[in-house]
Amino acid sequence: MKTVLIKEDILSRNNERAAEVRELTAKRKIFYINVMSSPGAGKTTLLTKVIPLLAGKYRIGVIEADIDSDKDALEIERATGVKTIQMHTGGACHITCQMSFEALEALGTEGLDVVFLENIGNLVCPAEFDTGADMNLVLLSVPEGDDKPLKYPLMFEVASCVVLTKLDVAHIFDFDPERALANVRKRNGKAEVFSVCAKTGEGVGALVSCLEGRIGEKLG
Amino acid sequence: MKTVLIKEDILSRNNERAAEVRELTAKRKIFYINVMSSPGAGKTTLLTKVIPLLAGKYRIGVIEADIDSDKDALEIERATGVKTIQMHTGGACHITCQMSFEALEALGTEGLDVVFLENIGNLVCPAEFDTGADMNLVLLSVPEGDDKPLKYPLMFEVASCVVLTKLDVAHIFDFDPERALANVRKRNGKAEVFSVCAKTGEGVGALVSCLEGRIGEKLG
Numbered sequence A, B: 001m002k003t004v005l006i007k008e009d010i011l012s013r014n015n016e017r018a019a020e021v022r023e024l025t026a027k028r029k030i031f032y033i034n035v036m037s038s039p040g041a042g043k044t045t046l047l048t049k050v051i052p053l054l055a056g057k058y059r060i061g062v063i064e065a066d067i068d069s070d071k072d073a074l075e076i077e078r079a080t081g082v083k084t085i086q087m088h089t090g091g092a093c094h095i096t097c098q099m100s101f102e103a104l105e106a107l108g109t110e111g112l113d114v115v116f117l118e119n120i121g122n123l124v125c126p127a128e129f130d131t132g133a134d135m136n137l138v139l140l141s142v143p144e145g146d147d148k149p150l151k152y153p154l155m156f157e158v159a160s161c162v163v164l165t166k167l168d169v170a171h172i173f174d175f176d177p178e179r180a181l182a183n184v185r186k187r188n189g190k191a192e193v194f195s196v197c198a199k200t201g202e203g204v205g206a207l208v209s210c211l212e213g214r215i216g217e218k219l220g
Helices: A002-027 A043-054 A071-080 A097-107 A153-157 A177-187 A204-219 B002-027 B043-054 B071-080 B097-107 B153-157 B177-187 B204-219
Strands: A031-036 A060-066 A083-088 A114-118 A135-141 A161-165 A192-195 B031-036 B060-066 B083-088 B114-118 B135-141 B161-165 B192-195
Touching: A002 A031, A002 A097, A031 A043, A031 A204, A043 A060, A043 A071, A043 A114, A043 A204, A060 A071, A060 A097, A071 A083, A083 A097, A097 A114, A153 A177, A161 A177, A161 A204, A177 A192, A192 A204, B002 B031, B002 B097, B031 B043, B031 B204, B043 B060, B043 B071, B043 B114, B043 B204, B060 B071, B060 B097, B071 B083, B083 B097, B097 B114, B153 B177, B161 B177, B161 B204, B177 B192, B192 B204
Parallel strands: A031 A114, A031 A135, A060 A083, A060 A114, A135 A161, A161 A192, B031 B114, B031 B135, B060 B083, B060 B114, B135 B161, B161 B192
Antiparallel strands: none
């Protein structure tokens, strides 16, 4: 019981700080996207496909959060050439708003229009901590199974946009995109849902159009 | 800083209770296995293959932990017929020792030799909380990528046994079992590592032999 109270206290302090992040990104005219999923669902690969399609129109930065290793930041830099920093959480399973604020400052938002935050691969805890982002982009990969919205409800409740990834192997894993969509809908009636295969590029264009729409709403 | 201290306090209280769980399982002559992985790595499917091979020799029980849904407990019961309970964590991202203790009592350990605890699908938090189990069985599925031990170090440090799953799709995902093993070894010099395809049954026999050896060491 005590543990729950402590957690609520941490969460309420976190969510107060989210307003500060939103003030910062409003003042600096930045659209800030929080990318979340299980480990290995394809967050980094998706970013390497989405960023080049946005880069003609917007100046982009990326914050890569990991418990350890610099692999993802190096991969993003190599594939896209955009400004990227690697953030290590010191074992933490999620990004708090404090970390989010500090990461934006460390990245340096001068001259940027869009910042992606690749959160820790975890389908539970990151959903509890508002990072102050304008949008929560949640990936669900085919090999994980189309039942995941039933088992990890909060992540799909907080999603602004759900991207089903690795669609090229749906037949191997008996993953039904319609069933996945129905399960997402049990948690969230509003999120836009996209089916993507980042490897072949299939479906990436529709997702990019959606992002451009959202970015345009904020930045004009 | 305060958050870290609270966490340490929760962890130290948790780990004190782990001794109580170990006393309980010693007294009742039960071998207790904590199964951990990312969401959708194949914990339930692996259990449906492993349990029938152990069931001729040992009386088995299963605790299924999920944030929501009863899907996994129903699947285990249907596929194996062993005594199973579904535990809901009320949003929690891991099983504490208190939950572990209560779940063993709720399952009822009378007449059982081996109990499997299928933890929440999460490659971060469950590794921090000792459940009092005799063995941590950690799954890494091919679609997640062979780099995961680099990015989620603690989970692979606490593993007694690492099972690489979904090996039948290794060629599709450019997953190298040798590289995965080398990455596990950077975190853990002692864990036994197995390659398995639960769908075809390949490699399950070797894992079961290992489990029988460990069970025999405790139960005689």
